[in-house]
Amino acid sequence: MSQTKEIPLMEKIVSLCKRKGFIFQSSEIYGGINGFWDYGPLGAELKRNLRTTWWNAMMREREDVVPLDATIIMHPAIWKASGHVDTFADPMSTCKSCKKLVRSDQWWAMMCEQPWVQSLAALVEPGTDAFHTGDLLKWAKGKGKQLAPNLALVRNPEITLSWLAQDHEQGKRPQDAREFYLYLATEQRNVTGFVTPCPHCGGELTEPRPFNLMLRTHYGPIESDDNLCYLRPETAQAIFAQFKNVVDSTRVKVPFGIGQIGKAFRNEITPRNFTFRSREFEQMELEFFIPPDEVVQLIHGNVSTWSEGADLSTPQPNWGWEMWHRYWVAQRTAYYAGIGLGPDVLDYYWQSKADLAHYARACVDILFKFPFGTEELEGIAARGDFDLSQHQKHSGKPLEVFDEELRAAAVKLTDEQRAAFITKVQEDWNDHNKSREDATLFCERLLKGFYVPHVIEPSAGLDRLALAVLALAYTEIEKTDAKGAKETVTVMRFHPRIAPKKVAVFPLLKNKPELVSKARGVYDLLKKHLAADYDEGGSIGKRYARQDEAGTPFCVTVDFDTLGERGPELLDTVTLRHRDDGSQERVKISDLLGRLLPLVQ
Numbered sequence: 205m206s207q208t209k210e211i212p213l214m215e216k217i218v219s220l221c222k223r224k225g226f227i228f229q230s231s232e233i234y235g236g237i238n239g240f241w242d243y244g245p246l247g248a249e250l251k252r253n254l255r256t257t258w259w260n261a262m263m264r265e266r267e268d269v270v271p272l273d274a275t276i277i278m279h280p281a282i283w284k285a286s287g288h289v290d291t292f293a294d295p296m297s298t299c300k301s302c303k304k305l306v307r308s309d310q311w312w313a314m315m316c317e318q319p320w321v322q323s324l325a326a327l328v329e330p331g332t333d334a335f336h337t338g339d340l341l342k343w344a345k346g347k348g349k350q351l352a353p354n355l356a357l358v359r360n361p362e363i364t365l366s367w368l369a370q371d372h373e374q375g376k377r378p379q380d381a382r383e384f385y386l387y388l389a390t391e392q393r394n395v396t397g398f399v400t401p402c403p404h405c406g407g408e409l410t411e412p413r414p415f416n417l418m419l420r421t422h423y424g425p426i427e428s429d430d431n432l433c434y435l436r437p438e439t440a441q442a443i444f445a446q447f448k449n450v451v452d453s454t455r456v457k458v459p460f461g462i463g464q465i466g467k468a469f470r471n472e473i474t475p476r477n478f479t480f481r482s483r484e485f486e487q488m489e490l491e492f493f494i495p496p497d498e499v500v501q502l503i504h505g506n507v508s509t510w511s512e513g514a515d516l517s518t519p520q521p522n523w524g525w526e527m528w529h530r531y532w533v534a535q536r537t538a539y540y541a542g543i544g545l546g547p548d549v550l551d552y553y554w555q556s557k558a559d560l561a562h563y564a565r566a567c568v569d570i571l572f573k574f575p576f577g578t579e580e581l582e583g584i585a586a587r588g589d590f591d592l593s594q595h596q597k598h599s600g601k602p603l604e605v606f607d608e609e610l611r612a613a614a615v616k617l618t619d620e621q622r623a624a625f626i627t628k629v630q631e632d633w634n635d636h637n638k639s640r641e642d643a644t645l646f647c648e649r650l651l652k653g654f655y656v657p658h659v660i661e662p663s664a665g666l667d668r669l670a671l672a673v674l675a676l677a678y679t680e681i682e683k684t685d686a687k688g689a690k691e692t693v694t695v696m697r698f699h700p701r702i703a704p705k706k707v708a709v710f711p712l713l714k715n716k717p718e719l720v721s722k723a724r725g726v727y728d729l730l731k732k733h734l735a736a737d738y739d740e741g742g743s744i745g746k747r748y749a750r751q752d753e754a755g756t757p758f759c760v761t762v763d764f765d766t767l768g769e770r771g772p773e774l775l776d777t778v779t780l781r782h783r784d785d786g787s788q789e790r791v792k793i794s795d796l797l798g799r800l801l802p803l804v805q
């Protein structure tokens with residue numbers, strides 16, 4: 205993934221978010237708390253709109269997905285079964301000098317952001333990897349003392365540089381920029397081997413060790429291992445744990461999905477990039493349950509697999525998991541397009557076999573081109589039957605479904621056909637390193653009409669999406685004022701469906717009671733149906749600018765024409781101004797809702 209740096213743009217976005225009330229640092233009056241963010245008045249509306257678009261696209265507008273709203277704290281056994289207790293960890297190193305924690309897989313990205321690394325990089329001759337030892341020595345005795353006081357090069361420059369010189373004499377050079385910094389962090393290479401420097405102070409980092417990301421707490425008054433529990437690190441597991449209840453209490457039938465939006469918590473080692481990696485965040489997750497391919501084969505006599513150009517528009521009964529996976533990638537892409545995130549700002553990362561979790565068959569990350577680089581917005585994984593099977597095993601409760609069509613198809617098989625079917629499954633499973641016993645057990649249940657559904661999981665981060673739409677909306681425009689002076693103004697070009705406020709209503713003048721009363725009437729009419737704002741402070745130009753910065757797509761001005769002062773034909777009409785091109789038109793008050801609603805819903 206690229207690591208393009210456009211930090212100034214990010215800084216502008218962060219500053220606008222605070223100034224306009226989109227996002228504030230949590231607990232700011234007490235100095236803030238790292239990795240936690242609050243959404244201000246506009247941010248809360250923005251987030252709510254994003255939630256609604258997801259909810260509608262994934263559930264309301266579909267017949268095959270139902271919602272769930274589960275607790276944040278669940279039985280700790282859930283996290284044992286899901287694998288989170290044992291494996292939900294990031295590799296972490298600690299600095300032996302400043303004691304700060306560093307996520308090992310983010311070490312290089314963090315290094316690139318550090319002033320000491322950037323100032324050392326400036327000593328390397330442009331376009332080459334050549335440097336002068338004298339420059340490094342000077343740096344160590346000057347700037348280095350302030351910027352990276354614990355770096356070996358700073359503490360003991362002569363010894364440290366001797367390793368570089370020694371290797372240089374033997375024709376060896378640092379292989380790449382990373383190794384260059386290992387050299388500069390290493391004092392006694394024959395004793396310690398290469399040392400990895402702390403991005404913060406240059407000190408020595410410990411070997412990485414796994415750090416479990418789940419936040420812990422205790423339920424009940426006594427804090428002991430018996431009542432240890434976790435704040436959920438993902439919303440998904442509740443869906444698996446409640447799978448049976450949902451199936452039993454509704455009329456859903458595989459293929460179907462259960463969706464959930466809610467808070468998740470991860471004790472991230474290095475929260476970074478504003479809200480991108482936070483410790484408390486919100487997820488929008490769908491678990492879409494499908495039959496295993498073997499079931500599809502038995503019922504339909506074939507399994508439709510994906511090939512380039514396959515029609516993914518309408519699910520078909522004979523679709524195998526791959527078609528469903530591609531279908532959800534296409535659905536999610538269409539969702540993003542519907543809120544303004546088109547192909548120009550999205551990208552896809554298809555995980556390689558080596559990247560995949562052992563149980564996953566495929567996973568694609570939908571990436572967004574953030575100002576700090578192209579990074580994950582959503583993951584769409586084909587997780588097989590891993591989750592339900594794990595919960596079935598750990599809870600001892602069956603999580604299979606029964607399919608009458610499957611049983612009927614199985615009953616029709618001759619003995620030879622049954623044997624051939626079982627042999628084929630055993631061979632296929634063997635190719636995927638699954639045991640013959642498991643394959644046989646699976647076939648036995650399947651031939652009676654029972655199976656554990658497989659799952660396709662589109663899992664999106666609401667806060668990352670909010671950050672993406674903020675970054676995408678941010679636009680600077682050069683304007684020339686009435687006196688000819690140039691100024692740069694900011695317009696937040698949110699798609700109208702997600703804009704925090706849809707419309708703002710202004711009376712032309714605030715000291716004319718007829719205008720104010722008429723404008724208030726228009727505001728009252730609109731606010732029942734869409735998020736509206738009323739503003740009578742300052743010039744109309746200032747009010748437009750305020751709304752542009754808030755991203756309001758439409759402004760309505762009530763003026764003397766509205767009162768019919770310039771002729772009866774303009775009575776009860778208002779000026780409707782469009783944010784993106786600044787165009788204005790005259791619209792009847794009675795037509796306003798009809799004009800606006802289709803544009804913002």
Ligand code: GAP
Nearest residue numbers: 438440480481482485581582583663664665668
């Ligand atoms: N159930 C699957 C799951 O949780 P994930 O890739 O770990 O998968 C899904 O998370 C999405 O949640 C990510 O694509 C991202 O948008 C969001 N997410 C994950 N960790 C986050 C964090 N620390 N801060 C903000 N969003 C995060």
